[in-house]
Amino acid sequence: MDKFDAMRIFVEVAEANSFVAASRKLDLSAPAVTRAIARLEKVLGVQLFNRTTRHIRLTDTGARFFDDAKRILEDLEQAEAMANGSYIQPKGELTITAPVLFGQMHITPILTEYLQANPAVTANALFFDRISNLIDEGMDIAIRIGPLKDSSLYATRVGHVQRIVCASPEYLKEYGTPEHPSELTDHRIIQATTVEPSTSWRFSSPKGKVSVKVTPRMNCCQNGAAICAASHGFGITRLMSYQVGEELKAGVLQRILKDFEMDPLPVNIVYLGGQKANAKIRSFIDLAVERLRANPFIDH
Amino acid sequence: MDKFDAMRIFVEVAEANSFVAASRKLDLSAPAVTRAIARLEKVLGVQLFNRTTRHIRLTDTGARFFDDAKRILEDLEQAEAMANGSYIQPKGELTITAPVLFGQMHITPILTEYLQANPAVTANALFFDRISNLIDEGMDIAIRIGPLKDSSLYATRVGHVQRIVCASPEYLKEYGTPEHPSELTDHRIIQATTVEPSTSWRFSSPKGKVSVKVTPRMNCCQNGAAICAASHGFGITRLMSYQVGEELKAGVLQRILKDFEMDPLPVNIVYLGGQKANAKIRSFIDLAVERLRANPFIDH
DNA sequence: ACTATCTATTACATATTTTGAAATTATCTA
């Protein structure tokens, strides 16, 4: 028996929710379908369908295997097409995660471009500021900012960003521009909790590390709110450089204490299994690397 | 031909760089190997190996297909292992949220049982009475009481509970047992704010909905305090049926106005991404569903 | 309650494919 054929039959049956319907669609006899499924179940040692003589229904494991089978068949189809040189469009579901603002600002445009070019792919963009487990949560690709820990993953570095301190020119004009981190204690501070959860802001200088305890007048659990408040001249905040690229360029915000910034944080595209990633994932990564490397708000 | 077998043979041949060596390793005859590869090449319409009668060497497309084939076979192996359940040993961190009292009374015992059975899992139980976003807060599983809104989540219904009105027999003896919601205005009311945040208590009767404005003598933001106060005969309170199962059974509290109770509220176990739910999550859900369905304080 | 109908499954004879031993061909090494 060809296992892949059996899987194709299985997928068809599961979608049609009927053996006969699937047999008609696949141009097979009904017994052929029954037998294919029966064998698959025997090989797996698991019931895939609950059946009566008139109805069938996927079991829980069946439903899980259905997803797997579908993905694997798609993957196989791609691989075969690749081998014989006939290009076929990637299809299926692509799940990607990134920090909230990074995702919104820098990944979304890439993703829409990718989706436009690959109409058969549906995307799942999960932007949040906590680190998730790629495998557990079924992610295909993650954007990570900062040093990497999990070494079982493959990563491509696309540049680096920095924690920067900034305020609006109006604010600085009125209250003065700090020349040393220690002066921050006298200023109105806007705290973006996702960037810098602690109220000790750490800096580095030629003379070594400096830690300054700030007392925020405003706490934002949303970075966007901190940007907004700082732009309106309320005070000084600390953010990621990629979050305020536009504002810095437009002069709405001004970068200060540049000489005391900590080491830059790498930006990585992280994914499972190196060259083993399939066409869908590889093609997205290729595009993303290219676009992110060309992104003026990410340093290289 | 079984394409799956053919691919396995192909991978083996490519790794051994020899047909005979692969045949020995796979316990097959040499012709079987030759034929399998020949067929695979025919199906793909592509040369996979350059061969002389004495040597073989992967072609470029062969090398690429080798990577793909290996990945697909691994993926399939995983999927099969997943299906027949042989691989799963849950491990990692499991984060679960539930309403405070529901968690304390009904989830904690299940969780401890689960942790005992799965020593490699650590749990994070977050019990609070506000609804949190599963994704944002990194929850794996949530227990939700009431109708579900977020349809992007998967849910398994385990039963239903009700808002019930109750008081101690002593109190009822002294002050009388209300026969209609409207009589509540004359009674001492203990308000459990998390169950019924408004002071309008809504009921349903054969004649339609009834809303009664109560004036609580005591406001509890902790359900446990309301239970305690009612048990001591202070007054009438309104709680969830699962919160006072023991008290009702022991006769410490007595359920009143039963004919005017609103429709029952479903109890659901909610989790992300069905097929992607991993062993850790699935196994907990399996256990929790079983235990909760057997729970006498939850109706079915 | 009964029957017609449709679905899944089994039985069985037939057709197809797969198999390995042996023979063949080609290349490398000594």
Added chain:
DNA sequence: TAGATAATTTCAAAATATGTAATAGATAGT
């Protein structure tokens, strides 16, 4: 040039797959 060995082909036996027809079970409509 001969000997050795790898890949391939040949061929008959064995294994497998297939479709038709028959069976069994469930449902819907009368």
